[in-house]
Amino acid sequence: MNHKNDFPIFKHNPSLVYLDSAATTQKPQCVIDTVSQFYEKNYANVHRGIYDLSERATESYEHVREKVRDFIGAAHAHEIIFTKGTTESINLVAHSFGLSHIKSGDEIILSTMEHHSNIVPWQQIGEQTGAILKIIPLLENGELDLAAYQNLLTRKTKLVSIVHVSNVLGIINPIRKIIALAHAKNIPVLLDGAQAISHFPVHVQELDCDFYVFSAHKLYGPTGVGVL
Incomplete structure (x- = not known):
């Protein structure tokens, strides 16, 4: 499996050899797509509205907190x-x-x-x-x-x-x-x-x-x- 295919920067720069991930990492297409889709389809302030779009944004935001809790083995989501x-x-x-x-x-x-x-x-x-x-x-x-x-x-x-x-x-x-x-x-x-x-x-x-x-x-x- 060629993981470079997951990163669009390598498609646009075929000769690129990137060795600076200790400073910052390149972004895979799935991350770029998720950020883009949020701004295109689901953007709203979190914890600031009672309308559907804001509530869905808040739910997604808090879901990430739970994923981080699980990712680092924290005891509770409110610790994040x-x-x-x-x-x-x-x-x-x-x-x-x-x-x-x-x-x-x-x-x-x-x-x-x-x-x-x-x-x-x-x-x-x-x-x-x-x-x-x-x-x-x-x-x-x-x-x-x-x-x-x-x-x-x-x-x-x-x-x-x-x-x-x-x-x-x-x-x-x-x-x-x-x-x-x-x-x-x-x-x-x-x-x-x-x-x-x-x-x-x-x-x-x-x-x-x-x-x-x-x-x-x-x-x-x-x-x-x-x-x-």
């Missing part, structure tokens, strides 16, 4: 929050949970391999609250230094925010151990799953993370859609 992407999801956590739970002198743990989307929001929270960022270093092989990570976990640590899979090295971090070590000290964990979600099954209940974020555009979906 739609955003504009991973960046907005992290910012939402930073400016809701972060500003309400992080105070001056508290510590936030990140790692050296984080994308800027998982650095800048916490720098801003640090500037606003007086919290301190602590960074997990890498070993020579590019993996996280877990011994150093354990030493960074203190009573002042209020959050660990870390990437599930590195967007640069492709390293799959030992998330279960990272979460277990944090939870042993009652520290919540946010996982940036932007690079993980398209490569292997993710079950958030089994991972036991407190927040999981990702974008649709890296998952063959539309731009401007994310999940928290």
Whole structure:
């Protein structure tokens, strides 16, 4: 089976070899058709009208929430929050949970391999609250230094925010151990799953993370859609 046939961009560009899916994925015809058909036949505001078109749009919208719940193994559909992407999801956590739970002198743990989307929001929270960022270093092989990570976990640590899979090295971090070590000290964990979600099954209940974020555009979906 030639999956390239599912993507119209390759039909229009036969010589194209696209190797930048870690940044964003091309869109299959089924996604393009679904978006187009919604705008052509079913478009209306969701949760804003009691007429048929709006109610059908709302039903479709909430059905997607249920599909995402099943896709990532969440316990309830109401746990799924739609955003504009991973960046907005992290910012939402930073400016809701972060500003309400992080105070001056508290510590936030990140790692050296984080994308800027998982650095800048916490720098801003640090500037606003007086919290301190602590960074997990890498070993020579590019993996996280877990011994150093354990030493960074203190009573002042209020959050660990870390990437599930590195967007640069492709390293799959030992998330279960990272979460277990944090939870042993009652520290919540946010996982940036932007690079993980398209490569292997993710079950958030089994991972036991407190927040999981990702974008649709890296998952063959539309731009401007994310999940928290």
